[in-house]
Amino acid sequence: MKSHASTLLAEVRTFRQNHPDVRYVDLIALDIPGHFYGKRYPIEMLAKVAAGSPLKLPQNAVLLGVQGGLFKIGDYCFNDGDPDANRRLVPGTLKPVSWESQPLGQMLITSDGTEAPIEFEPREVLAKVLERLQHKGIHPVVAFELEFYLFDKKLDNGLPQFARDPLSDDADDQPNLHIERLSRFGEVLDDMAQTAKDQGIDITVITAEIGPGQFEINFGHLDDGMRAADWAALFSRSTRGVALKHGYRASFMAKPYLQYPGSGMHVHVSLYDGAGNNLLAAHQQQPLRHAVAGCLELLPHCMPIFSPNHNAFRRLGGTVNAATRASWGFEDRDACVRIPESDPRNLRIEHRLASADANPYLVLAAILVGLEHGLEAKREPIAPLNEDRSSGTDFPLEMLDAVRAMQHQPVLRDKLGAEFVDVYCENKRQDHLAFQQEINAREYRWFL
Structure with a gap:
């Protein structure tokens, strides 16, 4: 685990050296319809996440419909209290975003590889097959x-x-x-x-x-x-x-x-x-x-x-x-x-x-x-x-x-x-x- 954290910290450190004008990084994951969801983090907080601070997003964000709405699916969305679920940073995916009006970074996040992966997260489904x-x-x-x-x-x-x-x-x-x-x-x-x-x-x-x-x-x-x-x-x-x-x-x-x-x-x-x-x-x-x-x-x-x-x-x-x-x-x-x-x-x-x-x-x-x-x-x-x-x-x-x-x-x-x-x-x-x-x-x- 220490080695994993040190690798991520080194990636963040190198990114900041190469892109000193970037102040925020979009942490993104793909939902079921194939749209990205996530959060925009200050670059300083990203280093803390890389070092091991928790990274949590709502579990049900994965279940969004094409238009972004939530559907009642079993007990999800409306009878489960909309719980958070842990995510982790995907090493090697911290990259600059050049198409926005301001300098940004982006990095993939996922629940696969965490202690409690989301069974219906697309990346987790593929991870289990592989x-x-x-x-x-x-x-x-x-x-x-x-x-x-x-x-x-x-x-x-x-x-x-x-x-x-x-x-x-x-x-x-x-x-x-x-x-x-x-x-x-x-x-x-x-x-x-x-x-x-x-x-x-x-x-x-x-x-x-x-x-x-x-x-x-x-x-x-x-x-x-x-x-x-x-x-x-x-x-x-x-x-x-x-x-x-x-x-x-x-x-x-x-x-x-x-x-x-x-x-x-x-x-x-x-x-x-x-x-x-x-x-x-x-x-x-x-x-x-x-x-x-x-x-x-x-x-x-x-x-x-x-x-x-x-x-x-x-x-x-x-x-x-x-x-x-x-x-x-x-x-x-x-x-x-x-x-x-x-x-x-x-x-x-x-x-x-x-x-x-x-x-x-x-x-x-x-x-x-x-x-x-x-x-x-x-x-x-x-x-x-x-x-x-x-x-x-x-x-x-x-x-x-x-x-x-x-x-x-x-x-x-x-x-x-x-x-x-x-x-x-x-x-x-x-x-x-x-x-x-x-x-x-x-x-x-x-x-x-």
Whole structure:
């Protein structure tokens, strides 16, 4: 414990030396819907926390709905006295915030690793999955890819407007993959990439995607799954901030335009043993087939995680590489689970179903549980799309059906935790019902 405190104190001390103008640090964590919550601490108090002073926030902050409200979930929120829960600082995450009007720092906090972790905190859910795999001698290597849209900073009656091309001042309203779009929006994209690197995130490939104003950023492969999910979460926050600084809005909304492709969260995962051997490549890749079968079996029951809101379900079955059935294939972007071409050392799956606004900790936890289940069950998968274009199994395409499919699935309750599954499903059910409690203009137009 002393060593842990001294490491954190050294990190705080170095940060203050390198950033003497920073007076406050945002201590942040991701809630169930994937939004950051936390507190802004004076830099002097951060040193005390690093030295061992208690860091407490309300336990129920994790349960916030999409709009920030609290729902009655079991005895939480309204019958438990809204207790505090301990958090800890995550070493290595104290970084400068460059997109705000004043110099700030930020640092991740979490309940995992404390004496009483919050069972339904997303980071804790992933931590338990990773710890169990490690005890089984399974070591994931993970890389995220995130798609997002740039919009004009100003909305038009609440609706997004196309981003303005900074060279021509025309709307970037043509869907294309042209490399020139990276140059035209180079200033904001370069700032996004550099800001991410300042956060410690390994940015690799930047792609102009098909949608107007749509881009994709790839991250480096990591042998630390938790850190890979941290990167995805932190990138989403910094990218939105940088976009506003440049006069744009950046959004990871799953389906902002019905007529254009949605934005996805693609996750590459390979599995290794303690000696560095790729477990999926052994025995003529038989474990790969078992792992794929496990992912596909659990996929219909994980839809509230992969498509966490009403809009995310709109992305499924739309234009370009968005499946409506659980499927797999070699080098096939129409598949939910794609096997990219690679040598045996780098053999991996690419899970393509999650929306860009899904919670990265929970997405990775669900994928890893699918792989784990497949390796244990040792079942053969359905035919790949390369052999049968109609191959696939149905999954729910509406939130309440998805919640019912998830809540009583025994493997998920066992491997993700029954308390988490119950809390998460009720959170999604209540969010969905709250979303329905508004009459929009279309409803008046159709039925008035």
